[in-house]
Amino acid sequence: MNGPGWVVSGFSAAVVATAVIACGAAMVAVHPVLAIVVNAVVAAGVAPTLWPWRAVPVWRWVLLGGVIGVVGGWVALLFGAG
Secondary structure (H helix, E strand, C coil): CCHHHHHHHHHHHHHHHHHHHHHHHHHHHHCHHHHHHHHHHHHHHHHHHHHHHHHCCCHHHHHHHHHHHHHHHHHHHHCCCC
16 A cells, blocks of 8 residues: 555655756856755755654655655756756
């Protein structure tokens, strides 16, 4: 019965990855170090807030997708998707 959870994770991963790539590409146009610093600060600031939600049945799937989306967005930016 994890099918709907994986769908939610996939959707949230796609949305988050798109946002990370779009914002990261805009920041890289200004300065590459800016993109790295801002992404690291946002991830470090959001993680402690979202960590307790991993035990909530529906939100754990959203958070899983968010983590996958952030990592996927960073990898895409690293290889020049922006």
